[in-house]
Amino acid sequence: MAQSNFVIYAMPNDNSMHSHDRLLHCASLYSGLPPSAFCREQQPNGKPVLKGGPDLHFSVSHSGKWWVCAFGPQEVGLDVQKNRPCRAQALAKRFFHPDEAAYLQSKDFSLQEFYRLWTAKESYVKLSGRGFGKGFSTFSLIPQPVGPQWRYLSLEQNYTLCLCAEQIDQVVIKHLTINDGGTLF
Helix, strand or coil: CCCCEEEEEEEECCCCCCHHHHHHHHHHHHHCCCHHHCEEEECCCCCEEEECCCCCEEEEEEECCEEEEEEECCCCEEEEEECCCCCHHHHHHHHCCHHHHHHHHHCCCCHHHHHHHHHHHHHHHHHHCCCHHHCHHHCCCCCCCCCCEEEEECCCCCEEEEEEECCCCEEEEEECCECCCCCEC
16 A cells, blocks of 8 residues: 655644635645645535645644644545633533543543544544534544544644544644745745
């Protein structure tokens, strides 16, 4: 099987550039083509795709001060969450599958475990294209299903970053900044 290497571009989530423009610039960095080569469209299930260039698989997420985007050779899901204090028990019982809520209860509703599970579920939904509308409670990642892999990556303290794909070999995170002219570097 071919290597499954992914690149994650991470940059400040500020108002200096629209998310769509960030995506096109990152697609350009990843592919070597100009941003104008790409056009973002929605599939019938709502999953975004880039048309016009090579077949690029990507996933975008943002939370707190971070905007992140993953590119790779296969379908990919990515989620980042700022780990804020929350009512993990109430959220788990409302939005998670009963097996996941029981798992979190066994961990005393630890915020770290809550955000690891939340980002895993969001990255899986993005990978599968099943959409958020079908509900987080309709499937369980406890025990972990056969098939996809998850990789938790270090971005910054108090943030959880999770990548999901059928196979994950290597992941590189590239930190980008945006200058006053709106250019990525």
